[in-house]
Amino acid sequence: MAHKIGYLDSAGHPHVKIRVWGLDEQFAREFETMIDTGFTGFLMLPLVSAFPLALTLFGTTTYTLADGSQSPKLLAHGTVDLDGEQTQGLIVLEANASSGPLLGMEFLKRSNKALLVGKNGVYLFDDDEIGQDEEKASESTGEVESEEQDDQP
Amino acid sequence: MMNGPLNNPKAIAEAGERLYAERFKTDFELNHRGMFAVIDVLSENAAVGETPETAFEAGKKIAPNGIFHLIRIGFPGAFQVSYQYRHGAQDWLFR
Numbered sequence: 503m504a505h506k507i508g509y510l511d512s513a514g515h516p517h518v519k520i521r522v523w524g525l526d527e528q529f530a531r532e533f534e535t536m537i538d539t540g541f542t543g544f545l546m547l548p549l550v551s552a553f554p555l556a557l558t559l560f561g562t563t564t565y566t567l568a569d570g571s572q573s574p575k576l577l578a579h580g581t582v583d584l585d586g587e588q589t590q591g592l593i594v595l596e597a598n599a600s601s602g603p604l605l606g607m608e609f610l611k612r613s614n615k616a617l618l619v620g621k622n623g624v625y626l627f628d629d630d631e632i633g634q635d636e637e638k639a640s641e642s643t644g645e646v647e648s649e650e651q652d653d654q655p
Numbered sequence: 656m657m658n659g660p661l662n663n664p665k666a667i668a669e670a671g672e673r674l675y676a677e678r679f680k681t682d683f684e685l686n687h688r689g690m691f692a693v694i695d696v697l698s699e700n701a702a703v704g705e706t707p708e709t710a711f712e713a714g715k716k717i718a719p720n721g722i723f724h725l726i727r728i729g730f731p732g733a734f735q736v737s738y739q740y741r742h743g744a745q746d747w748l749f750r
Contacts, residue, residue: 546736574664
């Protein structure tokens with residue numbers, strides 16, 4: 503069952519509250535983060551915000567910006583808690599401190615969530631529930647098709 | 656061999672991209688397209704995984720003290736960003 507988990511900002515972008523930490527939950531901090539479906543990664547954090555989180559530094563990577571240009575970034579590993587559910591993944595560290603945190607599609611995939619954005623807020627479904635609904639729909643469609651086939655001469 | 660000292664993140668990223676292009680790109684894009692590769696810029700070895708984490712795990716097995724650069728095989732960047740992040744040139748860390 504979906505439940506409201508976030509809000510839309512004045513520009514209409516979906517936002518949620520998350521907690522992030524690295525080696526141990528004692529280092530956790532809370533962030534207001536935008537969900538960006540155009541970001542294919544897990545989470546992007548400003549580097550300065552990441553300092554207190556005790557993230558594990560993994561290396562470097564390069565990401566492609568909206569204009570097609572590329573930008574090298576540091577990459578770390580950490581845990582994200584959204585509404586009590588914890589998911590681990592690689593966190594891109596953005597050196598520009600004015601860049602807000604971004605949750606990406608990899609987070610939704612790993613946390614097994616589907617995103618619904620409405621005018622009243624941000625909702626998350628369990629992906630499995632949608633799968634079950636699709637199966638039910640397919641089953642009922644299949645029944646209709648077989649009945650139709652039975653009717654044919 | 657490395658062209659310059661690996662004394663900042665940008666140098667590591669550039670070394671990783673160059674090593675990948677010179678030594679691994681042709682083979683990996685033929686056989687592992689869409690997967691992730693990590694390049695150890697010290698030993699100049701590479702490892703492949705279905706996810707970034709599995710690629711890093713494989714990389715640590717071949718180079719426990721490696722310095723890794725992550726690449727998504729067949730893509731210009733490991734990740735894409737569509738929103739407002741257009742300020743790569745202002746990135747003080749990688750300048």
